[in-house]
Amino acid sequence: MDNMGSVVIYILVFVPILILGYLTMVKHKRKSQSSAKLPPGSMGWPYIGETLDLYSQNPNVFFATKQKSYGEIFKTHLLGCPSVMLASPEAAKFVLVSQAHLFKPTYPKSKERLIGPSALFFHQGDYHTSLRKLVQGSLSLDAIRNLVPDIEASAISLLDSWDGGRVIDTFHEMKKLSFDVGILAIFGRLDADIKEELKKNYRIIDKGYNSFPTNIPGTKYYNAVSARKRLSKIVSEIIRERKEKWSVEKDLLGGLVNLKDETRALPGEDIATDNIIGMLFAAQDTTASTLTWILKYLSDNPKLLEAVKAEQNAIYESNEGGKLPLTWSQTRNMPLTHRVVLETMRMATIISFTFREAVTDVEYKGYLIPKGWKVMPLFRNIHHNPEFFREPQKFDPSRFEVAPKPNTFMPFGNGVHSCPGNELAKLEMLIFVHHLVTKFRWKVVGPQNGIQYSPFPVPKNGLPASFWKEPSSKRLGCE
Template sequence: MEVLPTLVYINMFLCTLLSYWLWKDEKMKHKQRAKLPPGTMGWPYIGETLQMYSQDPNVFFAAKQQRYGDIFKTNLLGCPCVMLASPEAVRFVLVTHSHLFKPTYPKSKEKMIGPSALFFHQGDYHARLRKLVQNSLSPETIRKLVPDIEAIAISALESLANQQVTKTFCQTKKFAFEVGILSIFGQLNIRYREELKENYCIVEKGYNSFPTNIPGTAYQKAMVARKRLDQILNEIISERKEKKLLENDLLAHLLNFKDEKGQTLTEIQIADNIIGILFAAQDTTASALTWIIKYLHDDQKLLEAVKVTIFLRF
């Protein structure tokens, strides 16, 4: 009588083992079909992060490109990834076959910026937030800010008057940050502006650091500063609500947002999106401004044409 249950258990075990073997075999076949590009993955979890940070990242990627070509695999910040170093490959991902790819970021970066930031999402949430941001930063709105933006530019140039050499990209980043604060908050209290700048700089320094919470590391300092940014933004939001200020800046649009179900954004969602927008806009804006300055400097005829256009417009 005891033999039958034993046989049943043995059969169940063998079936489970067979199923696992078939699943493993299918998985191996799939891996063989989906070949990854050449490259090395480095150590488990750490990957090649330490190698990249031990030298100039540009040198690290240039060496990889020279050895493996324009498309290669690696592992950075705990994330296996494929690097693209040619315009054709980038166009394939971003333009012709964008529907095949989903934008993702290392968890450490999501945590630092804020998981509710719109560029970490897809679907309805992303579409609604993106439309809201576009509306709040429309050409009509920006046009009204031109006098204030001009004042920021003049102040930045005056601060450089006595410097013989300056790094253009660093200065345009500072300028982009000031304009970003203006676009998001309007005329913000100087105390809040300085506190935001101080903590944001700490977060930015730790953004590409190795994600370890050991006290004193760039990442740990950045996470502490990120929490402080939440506190500052909550103070600004509370003050805005208390005084019932009627503004037309991005913060006002975020505070007044309601979806089709009447749901508003939480303060955490608002804070994540404000920090996300600052991150998304700063480097790209600074890069564009740096190249514009270079081309205007190198081509005097172009510079004169721009001066004439500006003179005629105003």
């Protein structure tokens, strides 16, 4: 296509969007003048707003600069949406807990299409309550304790594949583990061929999830939509086979199939597929990112690593030098390692903020949040606030020897939309760390610092590292 054609397309497609965005912003501004005032802040350019400012720099700098200039509540304009950002524990509680009914979950339609409209985190009300109760039950402590042997087997298999000193992309490899654990939690054990088909199509969806939503053959988004259809067929086949064996009603999958969405009368299989994909998305990158950061922080803190090794070696020796498997009770008695997990989640803050949308005009501390505006509690700003966490840029697990103040530590969100899989994620991390530090040494390769966003924060280049299995007589840790 020649340059003139490109210009014409740009004018026809983007100029109307810019005008519409500008008119929407003016409408909200006029409305705000007739009632309470809008929060302070800058809205940037029409439609584009401050999106380029956010994505052209470290988002931590963007949020921190805004808070320093305007305080703990400020307005901006991101991704075509007027938004209010909130950076205090009280505000996060207001939006996510005490007045949660005034704010609904919100996601771009392109992302909702890939996951599925029936997924848990797109809803509120009776359907959400019923579905959340079902998912929470399947991921309760009593339920996940039975997964310890299978999670352990997956962790051992992954670590053994790293042996030999070759350089691996740690984050990419961690995603394999979190995917396997997600499959275990949803389906239990699956045939290897079926699991591979699920994984192959999920990866295509994952690649297209954050791409520009152009439904043109050959684009990442188009490929993701096609993979989503194939994934739905695979899940339907699994459901059909389970029904034939009369086993579908005994697990999470069965509960999803039998759950009804009376508002739209969706088939149970559609509800199951949407929520299976949603759970995989919720579990994979977030857990894999945290695992990667744990390895990074242990590498950066040799004394801490030795202390963690001592704690885990005591368990290892009590299991006859690793001949016996880990038990549930042992995973519940790793106090230092557990604090390392908590401090990693605070320090890295994989979920920097969450999106909500005001369902009506809301007044908070004298400021107006107009109906339809996005509302974003900033978890990262709260986690890194020295008022709540002394020397917040220092990695210090000892800070969790005392429970943090309410609403200051929210790695899994808060309220009715908090992550129901938080205990499963922590169990996966504890099991992995046990086998990592008792059996392997490793060396991080390349840059030791730097963060990349994809979209979650991970160490630069996925933290390339080499791993070697140590003889049982050495087990020294990382270099």
